[in-house]
Amino acid sequence: MNVFVLIKQVPDTEAMLSVRNGTSINEESIKWIISPYDEYALEEALKLKEKDADVVVNALTLGPVRAEGALRSALAMGADNGIHIECNEDLDIETRARMLAETIKKESDTGLVFIGKQAIDDDSNQTHILVAEYLDMPITTNIISFKLEGDKVTCEREIEDGDIETVEMNTPCVVTASKVLNTPRYASLMGIMKAKKIELTKITLSDLGNISTEKKTFTKRLFAPPEKAPGRLLEGEPEEMVKELVKILKDEVKVL
Amino acid sequence: MSNLGIYIEIKKGKIQKNVKEVVSLAKSSGNTIFGVIFTNEFQNFKDELNGFDKIINVKGNDMVFHPDSFSETIAEIIKEHEMEYFMGSYSFKAKEIFPRIAGKLNECSLVNDCVNYNFGTGIATKPVYSGKLLKEIEIKNKLKLITLRSNVFPVEDLDAGSPELTEKTISDKIRSKVINVKKSESKSIDIMDADIIVSGGRGMKEKENFQILKDLASILNAGVGASRAAVDSEFASYNMQVGQTGKVVNPKLYFAIGISGAIQHFVGMKTSKIIVAINKDSEAPIFKKADYGIIGDLFKIVPMLKDELEKVL
Numbered sequence A: 001m002n003v004f005v006l007i008k009q010v011p012d013t014e015a016m017l018s019v020r021n022g023t024s025i026n027e028e029s030i031k032w033i034i035s036p037y038d039e040y041a042l043e044e045a046l047k048l049k050e051k052d053a054d055v056v057v058n059a060l061t062l063g064p065v066r067a068e069g070a071l072r073s074a075l076a077m078g079a080d081n082g083i084h085i086e087c088n089e090d091l092d093i094e095t096r097a098r099m100l101a102e103t104i105k106k107e108s109d110t111g112l113v114f115i116g117k118q119a120i121d122d123d124s125n126q127t128h129i130l131v132a133e134y135l136d137m138p139i140t141t142n143i144i145s146f147k148l149e150g151d152k153v154t155c156e157r158e159i160e161d162g163d164i165e166t167v168e169m170n171t172p173c174v175v176t177a178s179k180v181l182n183t184p185r186y187a188s189l190m191g192i193m194k195a196k197k198i199e200l201t202k203i204t205l206s207d208l209g210n211i212s213t214e215k216k217t218f219t220k221r222l223f224a225p226p227e228k229a230p231g232r233l234l235e236g237e238p239e240e241m242v243k244e245l246v247k248i249l250k251d252e253v254k255v256l
Numbered sequence B: 001m002s003n004l005g006i007y008i009e010i011k012k013g014k015i016q017k018n019v020k021e022v023v024s025l026a027k028s029s030g031n032t033i034f035g036v037i038f039t040n041e042f043q044n045f046k047d048e049l050n051g052f053d054k055i056i057n058v059k060g061n062d063m064v065f066h067p068d069s070f071s072e073t074i075a076e077i078i079k080e081h082e083m084e085y086f087m088g089s090y091s092f093k094a095k096e097i098f099p100r101i102a103g104k105l106n107e108c109s110l111v112n113d114c115v116n117y118n119f120g121t122g123i124a125t126k127p128v129y130s131g132k133l134l135k136e137i138e139i140k141n142k143l144k145l146i147t148l149r150s151n152v153f154p155v156e157d158l159d160a161g162s163p164e165l166t167e168k169t170i171s172d173k174i175r176s177k178v179i180n181v182k183k184s185e186s187k188s189i190d191i192m193d194a195d196i197i198v199s200g201g202r203g204m205k206e207k208e209n210f211q212i213l214k215d216l217a218s219i220l221n222a223g224v225g226a227s228r229a230a231v232d233s234e235f236a237s238y239n240m241q242v243g244q245t246g247k248v249v250n251p252k253l254y255f256a257i258g259i260s261g262a263i264q265h266f267v268g269m270k271t272s273k274i275i276v277a278i279n280k281d282s283e284a285p286i287f288k289k290a291d292y293g294i295i296g297d298l299f300k301i302v303p304m305l306k307d308e309l310e311k312v313l
């Protein structure tokens, strides 16, 4: 069974971002990482492979040349194949999701697609579901546990108010990983060495048949939000500070 | 004038509070505003539908929320009425429904979590990189799906009017089966809905100590949040985590208590209207980001604060 894990390369969470040319980020001196939730997705796929030798784990990424780094990390953790849809352009999200779906469709016998519940860069929060729709597969998001028996997937997911839902689906299907799902492994030294030797599969738009790349959304401006005015430290004895705070919250800024 | 649809979300038997923000913004566009409401008990909601020109009441045998049936039904409605916009508040349910609609329809673009949408220019503004930056996106597609960040848009006083009512049967296309729902034991408010949030960090020292935050929260009718360090130390559960790999919240008032203010935490709560920090370390970065700070031992300050609030509220 083929299993796909969608990996996105994003700036490190600590990164200080600045804007270049008004519409993109300055990539110099950014450290790139695998989007944190994608690591949980990958770990779950690797656990599946440990249980079932028939499982082939394909790490799939879409992005510019540097995104190779994310695939190398995924291979070092234990993925079997690395597939790189190389594209630099600022394509619409729907186009990118179609490219991911079409790439997955090129393989037969695909049982599962694992994705992180969200990418932490553009926060557009739709690619995972669009891919599922384009693949015509059911999807369960935000999962915190996962079980596969035959062609039945059972998973728990966090919903509103901290409630937990148990959901059943049949394969082929898509699941998106939340943080509590597992603890991602570290790449071993041997894994890193092995990963270096694996040849990546490179895919370009022309390999994917008829996908329209006509743009319908346009980034007009990227900018830093205005800085908040510096705050105020309260002074005096604890009792005084507390009284003062309550007075401010109630009478001045009126948020109580 | 075009047709503009709004998802009227129902949560715990009530219309979700941020729907009013969506209607207020939509109304300013001069379009014909359709409300789509999923309920077999329409009479319970009919007096709360100010601002709508038309209401589509979706009914059926299985009205339990399922993103498949809800999104399929909305996609049909959008097509039937040739809507040019479909909008909602960026809630948990919307996160599930809107991308599904986008995947089912052609010639549409979805922009989630907008903090502004200008009907004149067609430009949406949304936070990216966990709010480190803002992005302006011009949407030129035929159908625009737009979700709005909550607690950002002003709520206008809208006339009740007498919206024209039609009915629609819910789709039965469901591709996954919910076999169980385990209710959370915690009785506190979901931080995604709370106007006030009291969050604790590693400085809380022990799980049991979160009780003082819960006591404070119950007076304020607030939700209780946590930093990742508090979650990793098992003082709090993951659904309480605020931050880049937790929840992004936007309350009126946010208390960061025993939280140092790491960037990953800050981006999850920075748009709160007022941030109050309580920390014993005067050098803690949180003080640079808070509107009001108290330097002191939280175990002393928090109970005092609770007592003082009890007096005045």
Ligand SMILES: Cc1cc2nc3c(=O)[nH]c(=O)nc-3n(C[C@H](O)[C@H](O)[C@H](O)COP(=O)(O)OP(=O)(O)OC[C@H]3O[C@@H](n4cnc5c(N)ncnc54)[C@H](O)[C@@H]3O)c2cc1C
Binding pocket: A013, A036, B200, B201, B202, B203, B204, B226, B227, B228, B229, B230, B241, B242, B243, B244, B245, B246, B247, B257, B258, B259, B260, B261, B262, B263, B264, B265, B268, B278, B279, B280, B281, B284, B296, B297, B298, B299
């Ligand atoms: C990929 C990644 C993702 C992350 N995502 C998140 C996220 O989503 N959310 C998040 O919160 N963090 C996240 N982090 C972690 C983040 O970097 C910080 O480690 C974390 O926020 C620190 O939590 P804290 O402030 O509770 O703990 P600390 O930094 O240890 O701060 C504890 C504070 O408590 C104060 N204190 C101690 N005792 C008392 C007392 N008696 N009275 C008053 N004050 C006291 C101390 O002075 C200190 O400032 C992430 C990190 C990474 C690398």
